[in-house]
Amino acid sequence: MSLISLDATITISLSVRDRHASAEWYENMLGFDTLYHADEAGWSELQTKTKGVTLGLGEHTKPAPGNCVPVFGVADLDGARQKLEQANVTFDGETDVVEGMVKTATFYDPDGNALMLAEDLSAGS
Template sequence: MALEYGSELTCSMGVKDMTASIAWYERVMRCELLYRADEIGWCELRTPMAGVNIGLSEVESVVQGGGATNVFEVADIVQAKAHLDAEGVRQDGDIQHIPGLVKLLTFFDPDGNAFMFSQSEMAS
């Protein structure tokens, strides 16, 4: 029997304050709350990217380091950086540029979970 994937991906991460985190993801990442299950400390938000959701698990302390970094492709990374700057989002330096390949920008949510924006320079 072959492995068959569905049409969705949920990127899960821990947060200390569910209410504040939902507001941040709605404002900064332009997500939309799908549901919130306080009895299990979990919610899911739809991202602007089709089939990709963010799952938040409320925890007492968020472990830093290790794990995956979720990378979202954007149409204009300079514009995306300006949006993060306007929102006061902590970033790990400036836009990294690998000519002919990609531009990358690392940033963090309020709990220190790492994300990246990417803008491809590869010909399709």
């Protein structure tokens, strides 16, 4: 039995210089469909060919090459974070909230690999 309950979604998050150009590349090269561009948040999301798996593109002026952060969907991020922290899991700073969109928290596995939890705050979720 796991410590927290994840939903059936995962977002693979990548850092890119230009989200719009990268989204077009993923559409043309891999056949992904752009779901939306959230310009105010510097985020774009594409549907992959795998059910429940999306590709998230975070815009950065100097993205770290080869980075990839799996983002696991969770219904109650605060509760999940509390349980993980009680189990001595290390988090990277405070929980980030984009009102009406998403709540996220980055944490690390025992080898220092970054992982993220995300709670969907959009209407109809």
